[in-house]
Amino acid sequence: METSPVAARLTRRFIAGLTLEQALAVCRKLQAERIVTTLDHLGESVTSLAEAAASRDAYLMAMERIAAGNLPSTVSIKPTQFGMELSEEICRANVEQVVAAAQRAGTRVEVDMEASPYADRTLRLVRALHGRYGSVRGVIQAYLRRSEADLEALCREGIPVRLCKGAYLEPDSVAFPKKSDVDRNYLRLARMLMERGFDPAIATHDPRMVDGALQAACDAGLGLDKFEFQMLYGIRRDLQNCLTAAGFRLRLYVPYGSAWYPYFMRRLAERPANLLFLARNFFRH
Numbered sequence: 385m386e387t388s389p390v391a392a393r394l395t396r397r398f399i400a401g402l403t404l405e406q407a408l409a410v411c412r413k414l415q416a417e418r419i420v421t422t423l424d425h426l427g428e429s430v431t432s433l434a435e436a437a438a439s440r441d442a443y444l445m446a447m448e449r450i451a452a453g454n455l456p457s458t459v460s461i462k463p464t465q466f467g468m469e470l471s472e473e474i475c476r477a478n479v480e481q482v483v484a485a486a487q488r489a490g491t492r493v494e495v496d497m498e499a500s501p502y503a504d505r506t507l508r509l510v511r512a513l514h515g516r517y518g519s520v521r522g523v524i525q526a527y528l529r530r531s532e533a534d535l536e537a538l539c540r541e542g543i544p545v546r547l548c549k550g551a552y553l554e555p556d557s558v559a560f561p562k563k564s565d566v567d568r569n570y571l572r573l574a575r576m577l578m579e580r581g582f583d584p585a586i587a588t589h590d591p592r593m594v595d596g597a598l599q600a601a602c603d604a605g606l607g608l609d610k611f612e613f614q615m616l617y618g619i620r621r622d623l624q625n626c627l628t629a630a631g632f633r634l635r636l637y638v639p640y641g642s643a644w645y646p647y648f649m650r651r652l653a654e655r656p657a658n659l660l661f662l663a664r665n666f667f668r669h
Contacts, residue, residue, distance in 0.1 A: 398618040399426075400640045404442075407640035408449055410617070411457050419624070419634050420456040422494055422614070426641035429464040433474060436467030440478040442641075444485055451489035458521070459486070460494040460637060463506050472505055480513060487519040492544070494585075497523040499552040500530075500559070507534065514543045521585065525550030526570035527559045535573055539580040546585035546614060547577055549593075567593070575600040578611065585635065587614040591623060608632060 400410040404425075411421045425442045443459055450457045461479065468475040479493070486493045495510050497503065510522040522543055524535045527550035538545050549566055550559065560566045570593055577584040578600040586597040594613065601611055612633035615624055627634050 398616070398639070399644045400617055400638045402640065402642050402644075404446055404449065404640065407446075407638055408453065408455070410638055410640075411455050412453070414636060414638075415456060418628050419636055420612075421636050421638045422458040422460045423450070424460040424637055424639040425465075426639050426643040427465050428462045428498070429469060430467060433467055433470060436465070436470065436474065436478055439465045440481060443482045447482060447485040447489055447491075450491060451485075457638075458492045458494050458635070460496055462496045462498055463502060463509060464498055468502060468505060468509075472508075476509055476512065479509060480516075483513045483517050483519050487517045492519050492521055494521045494546060495523065497525050497548075497550075500528060500554055503528070503530070503534075507538075510538075510543060511541065514541070520544070521546055521583075523548060524573065525552075526573050527566040528554070529558060529560065531569070531573060532576070535576055536580075539577065539582070542582050544583045544585070545577055545581055546587050547573055548587040548614075571596040571600075575603075578604040578606060584611040585614050586611065587637075589615055589620040589623065594623070594627070 400407040407423055411423065414421055423446050425439065425446060427439055430436045430439060439461075443461060446459055449455075450459070459482065461482065463475055463479065466475045466478040479495070483493045493513075495506060495513075497506055507522065510520055514520045514522075520543070522538055523546045524531045524538070525548055528534075535545060535547075547570065549570055560569060567590075570588070574584075574586060574593070574597045577586075578597070586594070588594060588597070597611075597613075608631050612635050613627055614635045614637060617636045617638045624634055624636070
């Protein structure tokens with residue numbers, strides 16, 4: 385599968401490359417197009433502390449290259465990739481090294497939110513590192529029922545937030561089962577984030593969510609430099625072009641690394657709707 389023509393096309397379209405050098409080349413190309421980036425070294429749910437340390441070191445190298453190249457890029461990390469399932473303390477120590485490097489480089493670490501069992505631990509991590517360094521952005525998933533309270537608390541504490549819909553399979557008791565309810569909650573949280581948040585990031589490929597967020601930003605009196613949109617590399621390039629042409633800040637989530645295959649398979653297995661989403665965008669420009 386990894387060497388098939390379809391796999392090659394898939395990786396070219398949605399993955400920036402297998403190596404850091406390839407990903408950095410993509411970031412520089414996007415910078416020339418007035419698009420900022422966040423680098424994601426693929427891999428999650430490590431099974432040993434050695435693997436967690438290797439993930440940390442990969443991100444430290446990425447941060448070093450971002451600083452050396454003066455790239456307008458953050459990095460996005462998953463706590464399970466840094467050992468959260470093995471030790472919350474060691475996970476924090478690993479992530480802290482990357483956040484400290486981000487502070488020195490004048491950039492930020494975006495701490496992805498994973499499945500709901502990790503939510504409290506992830507928020508503890510974000511709060512602790514924000515309190516010591518700044519230089520972090522948390523993530524709130526609109527499909528979780530708890531997210532309004534979490535977002536309110538993060539805004540009150542002055543912690544930057546990326547708002548996304550969420551893509552993990554969750555029970556109805558934890559997450560809204562209907563897309564219409566998720567959309568409604570997303571727009572409600574986007575308005576809250578625009579009104580009370582610091583440097584909000586709106587992560588969506590849905591034009592209706594984009595329009596709703598723009599209306600919320602307008603109502604809150606936010607200028608173009610006070611918030612950003614975030615999208616995945618290779619998805620809805622037509623919408624990306626519209627946003628950058630209109631002068632909005634756009635940050636693309638740029639994944640790279642050899643672990644692309646398990647990443648895609650896990651995401652598709654968790655949420656079958658993701659398969660249709662990728663299929664629709666495979667030939668779309």
